[in-house]
Each structure stands twice: as structure tokens, then as C-alpha cells.
Amino acid sequence: MGFNQGNDLKKVTGGRKRPYRKPRKREIGGYPVETKLSDKEMRIVERVYGGNVKVRLKYATFANVYNPKTKQYSKARILGVVETPANSELARRGIIIKGAIIATELGKAKVVSRPSQEGIVNAILIEEQKPSK
16 A cells, blocks of 8 residues: 655645545655664665666665775674664664664764665764774
């Protein structure tokens, strides 16, 4: 089942409001894909408006982490979701969204991409992990 994303009312007149037509295919949305932490990665390739393709990340294992000190990117395993400023419930459920703080092998990092829209997890390192003795 889809959700109508368009405005189905012509004009607000004060009278009874009735839809003047059914939703068009381009106006129908869908359920959000919640990117979860898993031990295997899974992507959904979806055709969208205009014949374009949108890659959605369903399960994530790795993140591309940028280190501002060394100005280098490296692939790191995601260990967990530490916090989500937008909604603390998402962090508890292990869902990765833009702005979430994730724990990686390199340390804590902030997610700067939209995994459920772009199909990849990009993050910036904010706290390096101290080497164990």
C-alpha cells in the first residue's frame, strides 16, 4: 500500500472538501526503509519517478569514515548506534539515519549521508578510539 504525497484538493472554499481525482502514480509514496545494523549488507534497487533508480540500504555492516586530521577515507565496520539526536528511539532499535552517532572500529563517527535514500553510509570521525595496551 502506498501513501499519497500530492495535494488532492483543488481549492479551500469553506465548503465540503472532496478529492477531484485519484492519486497519480508519481504522487504515491511508500513506506520508509529503516537502515538497520546487521552482519550482512542488503540493498533495494527501486524505480522512481522519471525512470530513475534509487538505491536504498536495508542492512548496513560497513561505513566510509572520513578522518579530518589525516584527510583520508577508510572503510570501517559499524559496531553499534550510540545516539540519534533526531529520535532516541531509533538509536535503541539500531536504525541508522543522517546525523546519528555510530561506533566504528576507528572510533565514534557522525553519519552525513542518508542511507535509506543513497544506499551507502558515509560518516565523519569525531572521536578516535584509543589503542588498547
